Amino acid sequence: MKTYQLATVSSPSLVVECGGEIVQTAVIKNFKKNPNFPGSVLMLKLLPKEDMYTPPIVLKVIDHRPFGRKPVVGQCTIDCLEDFRCDPYHVNNEVIFIIERFNSPVVVFTQEEETVDWWSKFFASVGQQEKCGPYLKKGYDSLQVYDRELEEVAEFQNLTDFCCTYKLQRGKTDDEEEDPSVVGEFKGSFKIYPLPDDPGVPYPPRQFRELPESAPQECLVRIYVVRCISLQPKDTNGMCDPYLKISLGRKTVDDRDHYKPNTLNPEFGRMIEMSCFLPQDKDLKISVYDYDLLSRDEKVGETIIDLENRLLSRFRPSCGLPETYCISGINQWRDQLKPSHILQNVAKIRGVTAPTVEANGTTMIFDGKQYSLQEFEANTVIHSHLGPPRERLALHVLRKQGLVPEHVETRTLYSTHQPNLPQPTKNVILDETSITGENMSDIYVKGWMPGMEDDKQKTDVHYRSLDGDGNFNWRFVFGFDYLPAEQLCVVSRKEHFWNLDKTEFRTPPKFTVQIWDNDKFSLDDYLGSVELDLLNLIPPSKTPEKCSLRMLPGGKATSGPFTPTANSLFSQRSVRGWWPCAIEQDGERTLGGKVEMTLEIVEEKEMEERPAGKGRDEPNMNPRLDPPNRPDTSFFWFTSPCKTMKFIVWRRFKWVFIIGIILLLVILFLGILFYSLPVNNSYIQ
Structure with missing residues (x-):
């Protein structure tokens, strides 16, 4: 929680409102030492039962301050409650948390392992077999390499199966203006289920009966x-x-x-x-x-x-489950608990009978199914690092339960100034040569809707892009009238400048984006463009690496056929991703750059409720756009001679200057030395 009225939030409590009913938690006594609520389960009865009439949940955080002051220091509204509906009699909804600590076993390496290491395992897992050496021949484990954050992997439910995180905002300020800034986070979960109409029928069992310790x-x-x-x-x-x-x-x-x-x-x-x-x-x-x-x-x-x-999370995204249970070697077991212990905990979580082991650990019965070690290890290379059969079989059963495997995840690095926006343009053609001989471009983006060319808008300039990437954080705003029945935009303009009245035209709703290179002393250079039909929108790519000309109509597929699925922006309302910008060169269409955009259709009433200015002008909100985080070298060199010397000339030629100064000092020293040497003058009389 951020400070409120120059004071820290020290004793908060939570108020939950829904349909006129209100419940409140106990006060957290020492927020810094333990931000968990002492009593974390609340129950609220509300009407009606019908889904479509269910009111939203409003969360308010109240800080208890001296002299009876209780200001609201953060709040949020949860509109969609469908995800919280559950069957209260279903045992699997009950999650039991068991957190235990054990000392890690001692790592033992043998002489055999000197030829392979963890990097061999990694390269074998990503398909670079030329780098993994004899690792694959030994029959060792591979790991799962995700191309995204673990939270984004669908089967793991964003790792929010225990509780979700909600952003708290300040709400109305003293001057009655909306403050959209995030001031804190609330973590919690909800279970919604119907109560019996007959008062003689007992209530369903309470939810959240087994919870982790509230202590840190x-x-x-x-x-x-x-x-x-x-x-x-x-x-x-x-x-x-x-x-x-x-x-x-x-x-x-x-x-x-x-x-x-x-x-x-x-x-x-x-x-x-x-x-x-x-x-x-x-x-x-x-x-x-x-x-x-x-x-x-x-x-x-x-x-x-x-x-x-x-x-x-019940998916156990800590160490991850390897393919085999090894007690030594580079794939040695790293988890605190052995596989059999983890399996017992899974049984408690799911409310099933604990696993039973038979035939010296080679057969196991779990959740009504019989598992055989011989069946699992039919294609497994048996080597000296494997552990006892009981643990190997327990691990194989665990890998069938949907838990997180041993993995490497790929996470996107975000800028502090643009926390939700990595890089708006990428792979733009470097069209110029700088004064120091480097290829570069002064990039800006221009956009308009056909039929409304008088309202062309463009971003500011990202000067001196040396790698083809440009950051803008800029908002285009276009107003237009749309006829849903005809699926056309209505544009009124004078057909000729001498006409007194405007003529009404109907045009398809399209949006054109162009990338340009800015030139101060000549015409700007055109680098590429893309025209997007808002009724049949080309699905964008989620990452710049997958963005190519194949996405455009008539694009040449590099590997197999490619047919993009068109969607209407008027139905989706909002879409975000990467689109390619093409340019004609020597009669062929080539990639001039890639642009990342968020396209959003906003009705006039909603625009009045959630106003937004062009570019970064006021009202700069919905969302707020901060100045982009550009490199220090991004500036116009002609108007900034000091920066030019510091970031361009000095960075590129600093060693030339340093060596030149040292040589000059040496020459000066030698000159003074020779000048000060004594001279013997002889005279003949």
């Missing part, structure tokens, strides 16, 4: 950072010198000494260990910085991981 949990966190991919350049040579900085609570690990020079795809291979208390230190922040010798290091981006969700 001390945890040990190990962070394995493998590598970074396609970092944003920060140096004038189009490269970066990245290193890691990891923060957890009040602790920070600065790995500046291990920076990787001149690379956008560094391989770190770092393991960092930190201790923390949850939930106080729930946010693990992993940042990448650019190393600079003479200037301040610049942040490339950061990602934040909610550790509390990972601790409490």
Whole structure:
């Protein structure tokens, strides 16, 4: 929680309102030491039972201050309650949390393992067999490599199966203006179920009967950072010198000494260990910085991981389940609990009978099914590192329960100034050569709707892009009249300048985006464009790597047929992603760049309720757009001679200047030395 009226939030309580009914939690006595509520289960009876008439839930956080003051320091509204409906008699809805601690076993390596290591396992898992050596021939484990955050993997329910996180806002301020800024977070969950109409029928069992301890949990966190991919350049040579900085609570690990020079795809291979208390230190922040010798290091981006969700999720996204149970070697078991113990906990969570083992651990009965070790290991290479049969079989059964496997996840690095926007343009053609001989472009984006060319809008200029990436954080706003029956836009304009009256035209709803290179002393250079039909919108790509000309009509497929599925923006209301911009060169269509946009259709009434200005002008809200986080070298050199010397000339030629100054001092020293030497003068009389 952020401060309110210059005072910290120290004694909050939560008020839950729904359909005129109100319940309130007990007050948290010491918010800094333990932000959990002492009594965390509330029950609220409300009407009606019909889904469509269910009122929203309003959450308000109240801070209890001296002299009886109880200001509302944050609130949020939950409109959709459908996800919270449940069957109260279903046992599997009851989640039991068991958190135990054991000492990790001692790692034992044999001489055989010197030929392979963890990197062999990683390269074998991503398909780079030429780098993994004999790893695959030994029949060892592979791991799951996700191309996204673990929270984004659909089968793991965003890791919010125990509780969801809701953003708290301030609401109305003293001057009756809406404050959309986020001031804190509330974590909780809801269960909605019908009560019997007959008062003689007993109520269903209460939900959330088994909960984790409300006291803080001390945890040990190990962070394995493998590598970074396609970092944003920060140096004038189009490269970066990245290193890691990891923060957890009040602790920070600065790995500046291990920076990787001149690379956008560094391989770190770092393991960092930190201790923390949850939930106080729930946010693990992993940042990448650019190393600079003479200037301040610049942040490339950061990602934040909610550790509390990972601790409490029933999918066990902690260590992950490997393919086999090994007691030694590079695939040695790393979890605190053995597979048999984990399986017993899963049985408690799901309300089924504990597993029974037969035939010396080679046969197991779990949840009414019989599992055989021989069946599981039919295609498994048996090697000396495998553990006892009982644990191997328990692990095989666990891998059938939908838990998180041993994995490596890929996380997007976001800018602090643009937390939800990575890079708006990418892979733009570098059309110019700078004064220091570097390829670059001064990028800006222009947009308009056909038939309304008089209302063309363009962004500000991202100067001196050395890698084809441009950051804008800019809003285009176009007003138009739309006829749903005809699916056409109505445009009124004078057909000729001498006409007295405007003529009404009907045009298809389309949106044109162009990328340009800005030139101060000549005509701007055209780099590419895309025209989007809002009724048959080309589905965007979620990542810039998958964005190509194949998405456009008539695009050439590089591997197999490709037919994009068209959608109407008037039905979707909002869509976000990457679109390719094409340019004709030598009679062929080539990729001129990629642009990331959010397209949103807003009705006039909604626009009045949620106003938004063009660009970053006021009212800068819905959402608020902050200035983009551009490199220090992004400026117009002609109007900034000091910056030109500092960020362009000095960065590129600093060693020339330094060596030149040293040579000048040496020459000056030698000149003074020779000048001051004594001279013997002889005279003949």
